Amino acid sequence: MEKILEVKNLDKYYGKFQAVKNVSFNIDENEIFALVGPNGAGKSTILKTIATVLSLEHGDIFVAGENLKKQAKKIRKIMSYLPEEAGAYKNLTGNEYLNFMAGLYADNKQEQRAIFEFGQDLSGLKNKLKNKAKTYSKGMTRKLLLARTIMTKPRLAILDEPTSGLDVINSLEIRKVIKNLAAQGMAVLLSSHNMLEIEFLSEKLSIIDQGEIKITGSPQELKNKYNSNNLEEVFINVSGK
């Protein structure tokens, strides 16, 4: 199976503070990979660096074999990023937002139209897409943004805390969509500190603490290794907290 993402010896500094320390991991096609850790562990920094939002200074990242340092623009076309607790443009309707974002990815009007219509279907918001985003609830906004993230059919979807702050029903719906993504051939890199969510979604995960990856494996492998009933216990054992 082809590796869709390879992260090699990634370091990230904010001034003198080292937020990410020598992080390496790979994601295969169709795989859901999770970065798990507490707040401030460096998860979002890693995701933002891969998403090209933050600069890559130390280490290497390859997406579908392309070097991120050299081919950032090309990589951005095959990758999509959903920031944690992101919003949409409040004065645009859901339709206008999806169409605007489709325009940034498409090479022509036809392609833009196709991406936009796919986004409309994915959102499940139907007639509510005609309303301005400022009228949306948190769950509706998240659905709109998730639809925006995957409507371009990226080979790699990067989702930062995809269900953060959502109620049970909305969280479940979002998780189903994510699960379907992998089934459709997309690789997913997500971050969360919700261990139940990770256990449900991911095939492989890395536990990260203080900018370092402590351990990587499938949920079952990790539970077996630490003789734990769930990932929360694994995390406590690994981090020593």
Add this chain to the structure above:
Amino acid sequence: MHKFLILLKKEIKELITPQLVIPLIIMVFIFAGIGGLLSKETAETANQQKIWLVDYDNTAISQKVIESLENKNLEVQVFDNEIEKIIDQAQTNNIKFFLAIPQGFAKKINSLERADIIIYNLINNFSFVSSLKTAQVQSVLAIINQDLAIDWAGKIDLSITPQELNNPVIQQEYVVINDRQAKVPLTAVLGFVQQQTTFIPIILFLVIVLASQMVAMAVATEKENKTFETLLSSPISRKLIVFAKLLAAGIVALLFAGFYMIGFNYYLQGISGGQITQSGAGIQEALIALGIEFGITSYILLGLSLFMGILVALAIAMILGIMADSVKSIQAVTTPLMVIILIPYFLIMFLDIQAMSPIIKYLIYIIPFSHPFLAAQKIVTHEYSFIIYGIIYQLIIFLVFVIVAAKIFSSDKVFTLRLGRKK
């Protein structure tokens, strides 16, 4: 009450931040500085002790006029050469006005006829200080009138009206702008120019402030909403994002400027009752002779200068917007920009920049926002090269700030840059 005080204390603490206090302190110093400069300029203008007088009559009466002025502690410098040469000399010496006693002055005065005294007003700006000259000219004329009236009183003649008896001298005023001159009262010229140009700095100030806050708000909102991260991860160049934001705010600002101009035009027509267009034919001719007309070139240059001013402000505001912690802090981060815009706004409105010390003058020129304010005055005096250099200077400053903004957008500083503290 105790709980109310706890709440009140917390609210005040929330409101009084260093971002609010520091600009306020700076503003106090700026206003104090402007006030100091203004009072100095006002006092200098009001107490100009040196009077230039061209005596073409050279008679006992003209000598008496000179003595009258000297008796009032005025230092009178007398000339008798060609008027053009004296105008040149006066311009070189930064003399604001001078008097000329024409030939036949004494003959008329001695025959108890009112006689002309010609006043040449040399103007190179239309600030508040310029209008103070009018009062000074009037006080000099009052001295001359008073002494000659006493002289007349000794030769009672019923053919003279009491009004004529009080004012033996007829004031004939000339205004000189560069190499053009026209017989017209200074107040008429200043009134016309100020009516035409006063609203330009006001509009400019409003539009720059509005546009700056708009673009800073756009950047801060994107950051706060995290739509910025989505945008930066999409397959478009970051420079494109910067230019799109600047251009969009520039277009909206220009629309605002257009609406403000239309509004102010109606307002001015309302307060002047159409006086500008209906002013006396003599004044109209004099204004044309002085070259005070607002042709298409003037408006294009002024428009360009205004637009460049807006663009510079937008580029700076974009960087300031990046530094904002949240949308709420926009006002605080854009305050330094407002202060930089206010300095030339007040200085140029109230003072004669040309007459200031070279250091202050060039410091004002360094501020890019001075140029649109100055352009509004320079189009009247047809100093187009000054306006063009100003536009070029603003363009350079704009490009520098756009490059800085693009560099910040292309780096992690877009997320880490903060005003006043390190993350």
